[in-house]
Amino acid sequence: MSTVDQVPLIQCRGITKVYPLSGVEVHALRGVDLNIAQGEMVAIMGASGSGKSTLMNILGCMDRQTGGSYLLEGIDVSTLDDSQLATLRNRKLGFVFQRYNLLARSTALHNVELPLFYAGFSPAEAKKEALLALEQVGLRDLAGHRPNQMSGGQQQRVAIARAVVNHPLVLLADEPTGALDTVSSVEIMQLFQRMHNERGVTVIIVTHEPNIADFCPRKVVMRDGVVVSDDNPSGSHRTMEEA
Amino acid sequence: MTIRPTVLAGFAIQALQANKMRSFLTMLGVIIGVGAVIVMMAIGQGTQNQVLSRINQLGANRLTVMAGAQGGPPGRTTSAGNPLTLSDVEDISQLSFVKAVAPTVRGSVVATQGNHTWNTGITGTTPEMADISSLVLQSGRFFNQADLKAASPVAVLGQTAYENLFSYGVDPVGSQIRLQGISFRVIGLLRPVGATAGSDQDDVIYIPVTTAQIRLLGTSNQLVNAITVEVQDQAYMDRVQADITSLLRKKHRLTEAQEDDFRIMNNAQIQEQVESVTGTLTLFLAAVAGISLVVGGIGIMNIMLVSVTERTREIGVRMAIGASKRDILAQFLLEAVLMSLGGSLIGILLGMVATEVFAMVTTWPVAISLSSVLLAVGTASIIGIFFGFYPARHAANLNPAQALSYE
Numbered sequence: 001m002s003t004v005d006q007v008p009l010i011q012c013r014g015i016t017k018v019y020p021l022s023g024v025e026v027h028a029l030r031g032v033d034l035n036i037a038q039g040e041m042v043a044i045m046g047a048s049g050s051g052k053s054t055l056m057n058i059l060g061c062m063d064r065q066t067g068g069s070y071l072l073e074g075i076d077v078s079t080l081d082d083s084q085l086a087t088l089r090n091r092k093l094g095f096v097f098q099r100y101n102l103l104a105r106s107t108a109l110h111n112v113e114l115p116l117f118y119a120g121f122s123p124a125e126a127k128k129e130a131l132l133a134l135e136q137v138g139l140r141d142l143a144g145h146r147p148n149q150m151s152g153g154q155q156q157r158v159a160i161a162r163a164v165v166n167h168p169l170v171l172l173a174d175e176p177t178g179a180l181d182t183v184s185s186v187e188i189m190q191l192f193q194r195m196h197n198e199r200g201v202t203v204i205i206v207t208h209e210p211n212i213a214d215f216c217p218r219k220v221v222m223r224d225g226v227v228v229s230d231d232n233p234s235g236s237h238r239t240m241e242e243a
Numbered sequence: 244m245t246i247r248p249t250v251l252a253g254f255a256i257q258a259l260q261a262n263k264m265r266s267f268l269t270m271l272g273v274i275i276g277v278g279a280v281i282v283m284m285a286i287g288q289g290t291q292n293q294v295l296s297r298i299n300q301l302g303a304n305r306l307t308v309m310a311g312a313q314g315g316p317p318g319r320t321t322s323a324g325n326p327l328t329l330s331d332v333e334d335i336s337q338l339s340f341v342k343a344v345a346p347t348v349r350g351s352v353v354a355t356q357g358n359h360t361w362n363t364g365i366t367g368t369t370p371e372m373a374d375i376s377s378l379v380l381q382s383g384r385f386f387n388q389a390d391l392k393a394a395s396p397v398a399v400l401g402q403t404a405y406e407n408l409f410s411y412g413v414d415p416v417g418s419q420i421r422l423q424g425i426s427f428r429v430i431g432l433l434r435p436v437g438a439t440a441g442s443d444q445d446d447v448i449y450i451p452v453t454t455a456q457i458r459l460l461g462t463s464n465q466l467v468n469a470i471t472v473e474v475q476d477q478a479y480m481d482r483v484q485a486d487i488t489s490l491l492r493k494k495h496r497l498t499e500a501q502e503d504d505f506r507i508m509n510n511a512q513i514q515e516q517v518e519s520v521t522g523t524l525t526l527f528l529a530a531v532a533g534i535s536l537v538v539g540g541i542g543i544m545n546i547m548l549v550s551v552t553e554r555t556r557e558i559g560v561r562m563a564i565g566a567s568k569r570d571i572l573a574q575f576l577l578e579a580v581l582m583s584l585g586g587s588l589i590g591i592l593l594g595m596v597a598t599e600v601f602a603m604v605t606t607w608p609v610a611i612s613l614s615s616v617l618l619a620v621g622t623a624s625i626i627g628i629f630f631g632f633y634p635a636r637h638a639a640n641l642n643p644a645q646a647l648s649y650e
Binding site: 057060062063082083086087089090091095097101102103105106114115117118119120122123162163166 | 245246247250257261556557559560561562563564565566567568569570642643644647
């Protein structure tokens with residue numbers, strides 16, 4: 001069933017993460033093995049303290065692992081320097097956070113333009129691309145609004161537009177519905193599904209809510225810093241028909 | 244491809260505008276510092292210019308030879324104390340690089356004209372003195388070689404002497420005045436010069452040296468009080484001074500062990516000394532003002548540190564979406580430099596206004612020099628970079644994951 005010759009997009013081998021916390025070492029990850037193929041939509045589940053957010057930070061190149069290896073597109077991320085990681089985050093990865101993390105004093109448009117600016121776009125080019133992304137999340141009309149003039153669901157859609165505006169390979173979301181009501185949560189998850197289907201982007205969503213995880217074909221469950229269950233441990237790509 | 248500098252500048256300006264009051268108060272330290280530097284240096288420079296222009300009026304390429312030994316403890320027996328004579332004047336005029344020489348015979352006289360009486364000094368000299376001392380006539384003429392040869396009783400009045408001997412507005416040329424009871428014809432009136440080192444340069448009456456020696460003072464017709472020498476170029480001042488020294492020592496038959504029995508005042512040396520003193524004064528004033536500029540810089544650093552802490556999450560977000568350390572460093576450094584440069588521009592304008600107001604109120608001489616403006620701007624930008632670097636580096640070195648989870 002698996003296509004062995006295809007290199008998985010994400011390959012984690014024995015990832016550990018140790019935080020020194022007031023003299024005591026906290027082992028957040030104790031050896032995570034995980035493969036994710038191009039085009040998958042994966043939910044990483046687990047109780048708080050299970051290490052899922054720590055794993056998310058490492059997968060998103062926001063933090064470095066203490067041990068083990070992490071290959072993204074076959075490249076060992078630990079060999080890259082800070083500025084190469086910044087470029088990686090800018091071009092290959094898109095982030096969505098629980099609390100949206102939009103710049104409070106900037107308009108929706110400017111928030112979506114930001115990743116493009118860091119990629120070297122001119123203001124005119126950035127505006128064009130950002131408006132397209134806002135249109136895709138259905139908020140073109142709110143381009144001039146500031147975060148405090150928008151609902152939580154709308155803010156999170158702006159954040160998703162910001163995450164996909166640079167056409168990343170992977171969309172990472174850390175509890176993206178954690179601050180939203182049920183209706184908005186469903187809307188947001190449907191938007192992730194649409195991005196996944198329309199753009200073919202790999203989506204990784206960290207959540208502790210089973211009904212949110214149900215939107216994802218593959219579920220990975222973590223406990224105490226290790227993966228305890230995985231629908232598809234090989235990481236080979238499964239089409240919807242196969243599933 | 245990395246972020247465009249104009250876009251980055253936009254980020255910095257946006258951040259400063261978001262906290263207008265805070266940005267302005269932070270800039271205020273630099274505004275006051277730069278303003279103070281401008282005002283202080285204008286005062287120092289103005290004072291220097293004034294003193295130097297007075298010295299220049301006296302002639303920077305002039306030497307004055309006076310009889311009598313230099314300084315020395317009182318009661319100390321010096322050499323014979325030979326006087327200066329007209330033959331010295333003749334010999335000095337033969338030296339190379341000497342442009343003109345004029346003797347001076349001085350005396351105090353009582354001058355009368357009508358019912359006006361005035362105690363003043365007379366200066367007996369030769370026609371060359373008019374050129375050497377850059378004397379400018381307001382009316383009439385200076386005495387000439389014929390007057391000198393004939394020991395004519397003619398006089399040229401300084402402005403103060405004129406004001407005290409004549410009623411206001413009366414042209415004195417052609418009038419008779421009496422010096423020690425002897426009748427003189429006024430042939431010229433000098434333009435006012437002003438005071439130098441507390442002495443009124445206008446309280447003087449010039450007469451031919453021959454007239455002074457023979458008719459007025461009754462001194463020997465050879466002795467003079469001082470000899471003024473105009474050198475062809477300021478570059479030869481030291482050379483001519485040395486030549487005069489050896490000439491006079493030889494004529495006075497001084498041995499190696501004996502000290503000079505005359506003094507030579509070198510205007511170029513005096514000018515150098517004044518320049519060095521007032522230059523030090525200007526620097527000192529600038530340094531005092533510069534301290535407030537440094538305090539302003541510390542204010543910038545303080546606010547930038549607060550700003551970095553407040554915006555930790557924002558920094559985390561920017562890093563998450565692709566800002567490199569360099570981008571973050573550049574943005575925060577730019578914010579600091581913009582504040583110090585903006586502050587220095589406002590400070591320059593304010594300093595110029597304050598300088599003008601100060602000059603009007605106190606009539607103190609001031610001069611705003613380009614160098615003081617450049618110094619202020621240069622110092623302010625260096626301060627912006629210096630004090631902005633630490634907070635900016637602090638921001639750039641944040642770990643993105645930790646910055647994002649900062650509460």
